[in-house]
Amino acid sequence: MFLLPADVQAMVIAKVAKTLKPGGRFLFTSPREALRWRDGMTDEESVSLGAAVYERLLSARGLSITGHAVDEGENYYYFCVKQ
Numbered sequence: 001m002f003l004l005p006a007d008v009q010a011m012v013i014a015k016v017a018k019t020l021k022p023g024g025r026f027l028f029t030s031p032r033e034a035l036r037w038r039d040g041m042t043d044e045e046s047v048s049l050g051a052a053v054y055e056r057l058l059s060a061r062g063l064s065i066t067g068h069a070v071d072e073g074e075n076y077y078y079f080c081v082k083q
Contacts, residue, residue, distance in 0.1 A: 005049050009049060018061075025082075027080070065078055066080060
């Protein structure tokens with residue numbers, strides 16, 4: 001499990017976007033709300049940038065959000081595709 005600070009999340013999105021070919025897909029999970037919390041398993045700080053920030057970061061790199069899902073554990077998923 002990796003818990004990434006905000007700047008590293010932005011870097012990962014940039015690297016994923018650079019690596020994907022047009023039509024390539026990217027799936028990740030993070031809470032819809034912008035928030036910080038202590039991970040119960042690692043006691044490390046975890047950060048969600050929030051849906052609006054993720055959408056801006058993805059769009060700036062040529063990715064668009066094509067859908068969302070929530071599972072039984074209330075994990076929020078972002079489905080993305082490279083334009």
